[in-house]
Structures are given as structure tokens and as C-alpha cells.
Amino acid sequence: MKATGTGQQTKATFLPLRVDKVSRSFGGLQAVDQVSFTLSVGERLAILGPNGAGKSTLFNLVCGDLAADSGRVYLRGEDVTGLPLHHRVRRGLARTYQTSSVFAGLTVGEHLMLAHRGPEKGRLSLWTRRAIQSEAADQARNLAEQVGLGSRFGVQGSELSHGELRQLEVAMALAAEPFIILLDEPAAGLSPAERERLTALLLSLQTSVAIVLVEHDMDVALTVADRVIVLESGRLIAEGNPEEIEADPLVRAVYLGEQHGQPQESAS
Ligand SMILES: Nc1ncnc2c1ncn2[C@@H]1O[C@H](COP(=O)(O)OP(=O)(O)OP(=O)(O)O)[C@@H](O)[C@H]1O
Numbered sequence: 001m002k003a004t005g006t007g008q009q010t011k012a013t014f015l016p017l018r019v020d021k022v023s024r025s026f027g028g029l030q031a032v033d034q035v036s037f038t039l040s041v042g043e044r045l046a047i048l049g050p051n052g053a054g055k056s057t058l059f060n061l062v063c064g065d066l067a068a069d070s071g072r073v074y075l076r077g078e079d080v081t082g083l084p085l086h087h088r089v090r091r092g093l094a095r096t097y098q099t100s101s102v103f104a105g106l107t108v109g110e111h112l113m114l115a116h117r118g119p120e121k122g123r124l125s126l127w128t129r130r131a132i133q134s135e136a137a138d139q140a141r142n143l144a145e146q147v148g149l150g151s152r153f154g155v156q157g158s159e160l161s162h163g164e165l166r167q168l169e170v171a172m173a174l175a176a177e178p179f180i181i182l183l184d185e186p187a188a189g190l191s192p193a194e195r196e197r198l199t200a201l202l203l204s205l206q207t208s209v210a211i212v213l214v215e216h217d218m219d220v221a222l223t224v225a226d227r228v229i230v231l232e233s234g235r236l237i238a239e240g241n242p243e244e245i246e247a248d249p250l251v252r253a254v255y256l257g258e259q260h261g262q263p264q265e266s267a268s
């Protein structure tokens with residue numbers, strides 16, 4: 001952690017993300033129940049849990065797609081609890097969706113150029129506009145290379161495999177130069193080979209970006225994450241590094257129980 005302050009409060013101010021006792025219910029169902037966690041600079045945190053554990057709800061509370069009933073969310077020390085998603089995005093948060101957000105008729109390059117973060121306001125001269133376009137094109141090329149889509153730059157969304165769609169979504173999230181990326185089940189629906197490629201991609205990302213990864217697949221989560229939190233029935237039941245989580249009897253019981261019951265499939 002790169003905070004320069006000495007006191008606990010000063011350090012906490014610089015955390016990319018701090019979630020403090022957030023809760024959310026739907027009717028009588030407590031989907032997320034007083035969950036707290038923090039994310040350090042450059043850290044990779046996985047949120048694990050069986051179907052219906054509250055992972056996506058927690059994710060949506062963090063990114064602002066859902067309002068919390070109680071508790072607080074801080075981005076780089078700023079209380080963003082009442083702010084909607086687009087305000088959190090402006091502050092440097094990026095998210096991907098469990099369902100694809102790629103357009104069939106646009107190419108990989110066009111997606112990445114559109115995702116480029118241009119200047120926020122002001123009238124621009126023709127030269128400035130050209131310079132921005134050229135910078136966006138360069139960045140699009142670099143991002144496509146970085147996520148392994150360099151050779152697919154001119155290919156339309158409709159032609160991409162599931163794995164390539166996920167790679168493109170990660171690249172689109174990176175295009176806005178966020179300090180934190182939230183990924184909701186990026187490996188869902190991928191073949192084993194595609195999973196491996198995506199895992200390698202996530203491992204290759206620079207640590208200037210902190211990652212929160214919601215994952216159903218333990219292998220992906222434990223490979224990518226530095227730290228893992230496990231939810232069950234909306235509550236945080238375990239927290240630790242991948243080795244600790246893998247050895248945790250409670251976590252094993254939750255996952256083994258699931259294996260003996262319904263097959264694991266992503267529902268949301
Ligand atoms: N909009 C909603 N309205 C009513 N109930 C909801 C809503 N969203 C989620 N729930 C319920 O809240 C609980 C937690 O759901 P959530 O989608 O957060 O779980 P999850 O851990 O992401 O599950 P999965 O692994 O299936 O994606 C579930 O019982 C779900 O049915």
C-alpha cells in the first residue's frame with residue numbers, strides 16, 4: 001500500500017475501495033447482510049460463493065447499480081454511497097457485466113476507440129480533435145494487443161467467440177484508465193481453454209489497476225486473487241489468501257455441499 005500517512009485514518013483514506021457493513025434486502029430476503037471489506041492499491045480480490053450467495057448484489061452495491069439499505073462505500077476515501085454508477089465511473093471505477101455488452105455490428109477497434117476516455121468538456125479545435133482521434137486509435141491498438149485481440153482488430157462483435165467477447169470487455173473497461181475494475185463472473189460460459197486464456201490475461205494486467213472479481217469458479221478465483229472473501233446467504237463467512245480459503249473447512253463444506261446438490265451454474 002502506497003499511502004504516506006502514519007495514522008489508521010490517513011491510510012484508510014487512500015484505499016481504492018472500502019466497504020463498511022453494507023446491507024441490501026429484496027422483500028423479506030436479506031441478499032447482503034452487513035458485509036465489510038477493503039481493497040488495497042493494486043490488489044486482486046475475489047468474491048466467491050455459491051448460487052444466490054449475494055455476490056452480484058454486493059458487486060452492484062459497490063458499483064452503484066443498486067442502492068444500499070445501510071452501510072457505506074468509499075472510493076479512494078470518498079464516500080460514494082449515495083452516488084449512481086456513472087458518478088463512480090467518473091471517479092475511476094470500471095465494471096464489466098455478466099451478460100455481454102458488445103455490439104454485433106462494431107469492430108473490436110471501434111469498441112475500443114469509443115471506450116477511450118476523451119476530454120470531459122469544452123470546445124475543441126480541429127487539431128485537438130484529430131490529436132484525440134489519433135491517440136484513441138493508438139490506445140485501441142495497444143489495448144487490443146494487451147488482451148490478445150491484436151489480430152482481431154477489424155473483426156465485428158458478431159464474429160467473436162465467447163472468450164474473445166470477454167477479452168474485449170476487459171479491454172473496454174481498461175480503456176477508461178480506471179484505478180479499480182469490477183468483473184462479474186468473467187469466466188462464466190467459457191470453455192476450459194478460454195478460461196485459461198482469460199486467467200492469463202487477468203494475471204497480466206498491471207497492478208496500477210486494482211481488481212474485484214466475482215467468481216463462481218474456484219479455480220479461476222484462487223489463481224487470479226491475492227485475497228478472497230466468501231459469501232453465503234448474504235453473509236461474509238471467510239476471508240483470507242487463496243491457500244487459506246482452499247483449506248477452510250467452512251468454505252469446503254459450502255462448495256462440497258453444492259457439488260452434491262445442484263450443478264454449479266451462473267444464474268444472474
Ligand atoms: N432484483 C432482485 N429482486 C429480488 N431478489 C433478488 C434480486 N436480485 C437478487 N435477488 C436475490 O438475492 C439473493 C442473492 O442474489 P445474487 O444475484 O446477489 O446472488 P449471486 O451470489 O450473484 O448468485 P449467482 O452465483 O447465481 O450469480 C438471491 O436469493 C436472489 O434470488
Ligand SMILES: [Mg+2]
Nearest residue numbers: 055056267268
Ligand atoms: Mg451473480
